[in-house]
Amino acid sequence: MTAVAGHVTAGRATPALPAADAPGPGQVPRLADGVELLGEYKGSGYAQPPSLVRRADGQVIQMSPLLYRVACRIDGSRDSEAIAGLVSGDLGRSLTADQVRYLITAKLLPLGVAAVGEAPAAAPKANPLLALRARGTLLSERAANAAGALLTPLFRAPVVVAVLVSVAAVDWWLFAVHGLGGGLRQVLRDPVDLLIVLGLSLVSAVFHECGHAAGCRYGGARPGKIGVGIYMVWPAFFTNVTDSYRLSRAGRLRTDLGGLYFNAVFMLALAGVYAATSSEVLLLVIAFTHLEMLEQLMPFVRFDGYFILSDLIGVPDLFARVAPIVKSALPRGRQDPRVTGLRRRARIMVTTWVLCVIPLLMFSIGYLVLYLPAVERALWRSASLQAHLMTAAVHGHHYAMAAVDAIGIALVTLSLAGSLYIVTGLARRLIALGRRWSAGRPARRLLAGAVGLAALAGLAAFWILQGQFRGW
């Protein structure tokens, strides 16, 4: 969820900061320490391209052109009057000192871009819905940059062409000529080969992330760390490429596609090892990697496909457009500048995406909520079964198979915990929404409470009637 400072709709005043924090007529505003003005967001889908500012803590802020011009003119020595004069010259339109003070107070100060006097700048951070949680570092920023720098030659045009042509040839041979039967038989015969498949998939995942880092470096931006976390219910690797916001559209797309490209490079390497060893299991890994690549192209969750689509449209945060698009479609719905400011083509594409995301979201969350006990029961049974088999495997000294079962148990347990986390997170947000809607209005609060209780009772009745609590 992104915070929008100072966005106003008709009839609603922007909440300004208390007078004590506003720059007085003689006071000189300054940019907060470490703030960097990155310039225009290139390849934007907006009619008036926004500009980007980055704070010292890495938070990137997108702002409208006038706001950015005001920020550009803040240098710690100019008061509002001087800033107004310079910005008026930039714009070719008159801006008053009071208006500059308003913009600083209502827009720049709350976001921690500007500061007044010794007062520390506010520093809210973006908190997107269902973002990556429980992050851990695999490669520090320094190491990720070093790895990225080392691998940038892979992005040279002749190398890219050679890789893509070679992978196409390997795919044709694998799927049209040789087939995967040998690999499947090998995996079923020997559980150690299944461990090899999982291990190579893991290596492929890390190499995929290095691809993003290398693509980011090749474009001239600086990647952040590479790490692991939990995305919804699954373990996920991630690369922080926030600095790629500053790149051109082509640079951002290269960063986005870098992961998939490195999957292709990895497949080529596996094909080379197969040529030397004739180990069929390697071909199975190549096939699984194709599936993973296809999955990465899904644009409805924050996978590569989402960022690719976002950069093609020129809108950096598609999920933040869901609520404004829905509100603007309602009768008497308010027009949000985040929607009205889009170019026609971009608006059509974002609206189409939103129209696809909403039913998917409703189906997914609705299914999960309606069948939560049954899903948890199935996962619990799966984990119990695998624990039972793992115990048997250990007793039979089949340690490779026991290891496979242990990995299965871990992943199922993660799914179990993650699905509960999603549902409780949803409940928390709904409660917060109800509280905000009914703030200061006892009748509304009573209604919200009654609706909430009725919904819970209905859900519990559904679960019981469906027999979802039986058979644990």
Next chain:
Amino acid sequence: MSTVTMQELELETAELLPARETLGVYCHRSSGPSSSVTQVGYGNVNQNGGGLLGNVAIANGSFNNILSLGSGNIL
């Protein structure tokens, strides 16, 4: 020179952008098909009804896949 109006100023927006973290989610498919394949292939390790356990495992693998498919499309 024309004057910028307050209404125009109120429409000026600044938005916190989320960190660009390209995600690679792995193994959630592997936890379904590979574990069910494992149970079917190695079900005879458990000499007592290994085949039955294998069938149950396939069903449970499917539930996991449904969860993955359903919740995989959430934000």
